[in-house]
Amino acid sequence: xxxxxxxxxxxxxxxxxxxxxxxxxxxxxxxxxxxxxxxxxxxxxxxxxxxxxxxxxxxxxxxxxxxxxxxxxxxxxxxxxxxxxxxxxxxxxxxxxxxxxxxxxxxxxxxxxxxxxxxxxxxxx
Numbered sequence: 001x002x003x004x005x006x007x008x009x010x011x012x013x014x015x016x017x018x019x020x021x022x023x024x025x026x027x028x029x030x031x032x033x034x035x036x037x038x039x040x041x042x043x044x045x046x047x048x049x050x051x052x053x054x055x056x057x058x059x060x061x062x063x064x065x066x067x068x069x070x071x072x073x074x075x076x077x078x079x080x081x082x083x084x085x086x087x088x089x090x091x092x093x094x095x096x097x098x099x100x101x102x103x104x105x106x107x108x109x110x111x112x113x114x115x116x117x118x119x120x121x122x123x124x125x
Contacts, residue, residue, distance in 0.1 A: 001025075001114070002024055002025060002032060002098045002100060002113075002114040003024065003025035003114070004022055004023070004024055004096050004097070004098055004114060004115065004116035005022070005023045005116055005117070006020060006021065006022050006094065006095065006096050006117065006118060006119040007020070007021045007023070007119060008020040008021050008119060009119030009120045009121045010120075010121070010122070011122040011123075011124065012121075012122075012123055012124070013123070013124050014086060014087055014088055014123055014124065014125050015085055015086065016086050016123070017082070017083060017085075017086065018083045018086065018121060019080055019081065019082050020036070020080065020081040020083065020094055020096075020121075021078055021079075021080055022034060022036070022080075022081075022096030023077060023078050024077045024078070024079075024098065025077075029077040030053060030054070030074035031053055031100060032098045032099065032100050033050070033051070033052055033053055033098070033100075033102045033104050033105040034050065034051050034072065034079045034096060034097065034099075034105070035047065035048075035049065035050040035051075035096070035097045035099070035105045035106070035112055036048040036079075036081045036094060036095070036096055036097075037094070037095045037096075037097060037109065038090075038092035038094045038095070039093050039095070039118075040091060040092040040093075043092075045095070046061065047107035047108075047109075048064055048081070048094070049061070049064065049068055049081060050104065050105050050106055050107060051070045051072055051079060051104075052103055052104040053103055053104075055072045057103075057104050058070050059104075059107065061107070063089075064083075064090075067083065067085045067086075068081060068082065068083050069081070069084075070082075079096060081094070083121070086123045087123060088123050088124065088125045090121060091121060091122050092120075092121060093118040093119065093120050093121075094118060094119050094121050095115055095116055095117075096115075096116045097109075097112035097113075097115045097116070098113065098114040098115075099112045099113055100113065100114075101113070
């Protein structure tokens with residue numbers, strides 16, 4: 001069982017930045033692939049970014065490439081999502097997810113077994 005807790009959400013103006021954190025209870029966090037997803041009201045949950053167990057492989061949705069950066073510090077059991085140049089369309093609840101069975105989870109929701117409770121990000125114009 002992997003428990004995930006997101007933090008760092010909030011309200012910012014367009015062009016601003018936020019850094020989300022995903023803290024894991026798993027003591028062997030380095031063996032877990034992690035992804036970030038988001039869900040806006042009335043919309044499907046969508047992929048944002050993913051990182052492999054070691055941090056050597058990353059992937060991003062086209063809508064956030066060049067603005068968001070995913071990283072991890074396994075010694076701290078934490079994955080980060082640095083979000084720069086935020087836009088109103090980035091407004092959503094952001095979730096981190098973990099896949100202990102995969103080296104890299106990619107962008108498919110079904111590849112992940114454990115999910116956090118989410119953190120709200122609101123970007124105003």
